[in-house]
Amino acid sequence: MDSFIAALTIFVLAIFVGFEVITKVPPILHTPLMSGSNAISGITIIGSIIAAGAKYTTLAAILGVTAVTFATINVVGGFLVTHRMLQMFQKPKTDQKEKKKS
């Protein structure tokens, strides 16, 4: 029971932190916010790693490898695509710098 209350406390506090941080994200970055937070939700990868490595049963091994694959797609794809988008938001700034130099 104690561990449940501790987990619940963390859950509730994390939701408050989430609300505080995310309400400060401007609308122009909402798409990267979605893909970026999506990558973070790929944290289930750590659960899947242990399950795939422990190999309890054949079924568990198959499910494990599927779970690792799904979560890795989520993590790798999510962070990469977010990076790609965010760099586009930076480009105009470098353009202006170049103009100033020339």
Add this chain to the structure above:
Amino acid sequence: MPQAFVNIAYLISSTLFIFALKGLSHPRTAVRGNLLGALGMLIAIVVTLMDKSIVSYELIILGFILGSAIGAISALKVPMTSMPQMVAIFNGFGGGASTLVAALAFIEAIELNKAMGTQETVATVASGLIGAVTFWGSMVAFAKLEGLIEERPIRYKGEQIVKIIFALASIIFGIIFGMEKNMNYYWYLVATSSILGVLLTIPIGGADMPVVISLLNSYSGLAACATGFVLNNNVLIISGSLVGASGIILTNLMCKAMNRSLTNVLFGGFGEIVAETDEDKVYGGKIKSASPEEIAMLLENARRVVIVPGYGMAVSQAQFAVRDLMKVLESKGIEVEFAIHPVAGRMPGHMNVLLAEANIPYEKLKEMDEINPTFEQTDVSIVIGANDVVNPLARTDSNSPIAGMPILDVDKSKTVVVIKRSLAPGFAGIPNPLFAADNTLMLFGDAKKMVQELINALKES
């Protein structure tokens, strides 16, 4: 490795995730934020790989290779216009992974004869349910956005009852699973929840997609969170809550931007209502169509121009042409800004990403509340492929399906130019009196082609 060390590493990861989201509060800090998030994930993965219950690494490596290849190729190849379906499908994989991890935790408990407490059991059911709904809901959203299945709402008689039956069935299987602790019931639960996920998304169409995608984003976070309760793992709980909160905030914003409740979006049956207003009454004889040359002349004399992009711009990939138009206008000393409606496009922030891709500085992208008061000082507003978000009926007709929806007040500018293929209605299925207004000129044709013709006409003059 001592468990305390692992937990401290997870705490560092959680902190980095919070910094990642904090970085997104400004485009300047966002790239660094995202890299911090990736670093947090790397730390969590590396620490987990040292777990003592791992007996072999082949399967893990196989999963890494497969997942990285699929993830990286799709992330690098996807065109910015297809970002909504990309995010939808990634969400789905996250939800799917949560469902599987919860199942695996249960198998482990059986194999090792570990007792499962109430917390773990309830959380396993929640992971299975939310994860499966997320996975299949996202697959349907992906298929709709990709045009693989009908994008318009698919509705049938008694659909609400069918949904309730599947929701109840999932919960009942969940309860039996909790009492019997039998794996089969978990799979029955996953099966009914999967069907529920499909049923919940199928009836929701095109322009409501921003809400659906935000909601699925939130679900994928909640599924991860539930898995955290299964495994008693804090980093999962924290990350899941952050993502869940993010999705809920976005869902709420999108609903507000359409002046509709979430229930109405999910169960409402929007867009299927046949317009009662006679199109002829609104448009009859009042539509003024103009040539690119005429509009170019108009633009020549303007001092301030506002461009309003909509989903039509994304469909015709016109963002680069729009950038060139902006450059030409600016070279003539005309002030150009962009007005972005929160639900323009198919996901939150969709238009901003497209315009950023075309190298338009983000300072020029203005939110609705910021730009609306400036339309009265705007000489020409150019609406490119947007419809419902500029429909003045939202302000004037309280019986309209979009009544009360906040819109961009383009009709207040001196002249409105609407680039559109035809007079076909938008997602709301209603005619738009803006097209027939005295100060509106229609430029019929494909967005990209018409913008290019405008540029040519401007350059010649």
